[in-house]
Amino acid sequence: EAAVTQSPRNKVTVTGGNVTLSCRQTNSHNYMYWYRQDTGHGLRLIHYSYGAGNLQIGDVPDGYKATRTTQEDFFLLLELASPSQTSLYFCASSDVGSDYTFGSGTRLLVI
Amino acid sequence: QQKVQQSPESLIVPEGGMASLNCTSSDRNVDYFWWYRQHSGKSPKMLMSIFSNGEKEEGRFTVHLNKASLHTSLHIRDSQPSDSALYLCAARRNSNNRIFFGDGTQLVVKP
Numbered sequence: 001e002a003a004v005t006q007s008p009r010n011k012v013t014v015t016g017g018n019v020t021l022s023c024r025q026t027n028s029h030n031y032m033y034w035y036r037q038d039t040g041h042g043l044r045l046i047h048y049s050y051g052a053g054n055l056q057i058g059d060v061p062d063g064y065k066a067t068r069t070t071q072e073d074f075f076l077l078l079e080l081a082s083p084s085q086t087s088l089y090f091c092a093s094s095d096v097g098s099d100y101t102f103g104s105g106t107r108l109l110v111i
Numbered sequence: 112q113q114k115v116q117q118s119p120e121s122l123i124v125p126e127g128g129m130a131s132l133n134c135t136s137s138d139r140n141v142d143y144f145w146w147y148r149q150h151s152g153k154s155p156k157m158l159m160s161i162f163s164n165g166e167k168e169e170g171r172f173t174v175h176l177n178k179a180s181l182h183t184s185l186h187i188r189d190s191q192p193s194d195s196a197l198y199l200c201a202a203r204r205n206s207n208n209r210i211f212f213g214d215g216t217q218l219v220v221k222p
Contacts, residue, residue: 031208035212041214042199042212042213042214042215043155043199043212044212045209048209050208090154090155094208095208096208097143097208099145099157099160100145100147100155100157100201100210102154102155102156103154104153104154105154
């Protein structure tokens with residue numbers, strides 16, 4: 001079954017630490033997205049990509065890098081994590097005109 | 112600025128009642144709307160989509176769209192406690208595949 005798989009499910013890191021969130025999709029979708037979700041803010045787009053090697057900046061990119069290594073894999077990198085990046089992170093995939101399929105999310109706590 | 116506005120922020124309805132949720136886009140370049148439902152601790156799941164003027168019904172759920180005013184609404188009749196969730200409206204910009212999410216309406220259905 002087509003899916004979006006995120007790892008890890010939960011992560012705790014210290015301020016200034018280095019974190020990589022992983023996302024793999026088996027939907028054969030061209031587009032992949034990273035969102036963060038905080039209470040009162042819905043889903044906010046961090047970065048997205050429309051293919052391997054491509055990266056587009058979203059609405060809240062500061063402090064985040066991303067890399068799309070293959071059509072299936074999209075990574076979100078926090079190189080100097082800060083407490084303000086404590087959040088629930090979702091990865092999603094889609095194709096043009098299709099709805100989004102979301103992963104199960106990664107809860108990140110920066111202490 | 113927020114491109115998708117949802118109202119109300121929260122809504123309590125009795126079991127068996129009607130829930131009505133609203134969503135408006137401030138971006139005139141949107142051409143497609145989705146409604147997603149997100150149960151607590153879970154990822155968003157697509158509920159319904161609409162791109163034509165008028166109404167679309169699926170079981171207890173009805174979506175309306177007025178393209179002139181870029182307003183969509185979701186109506187849930189015979190609401191059940193299992194409908195309690197965060198409902199997210201999303202609108203797609205027709206110039207690319209970006210979709211923008213509203214902050215959501217938190218629905219509580221009281222038994």
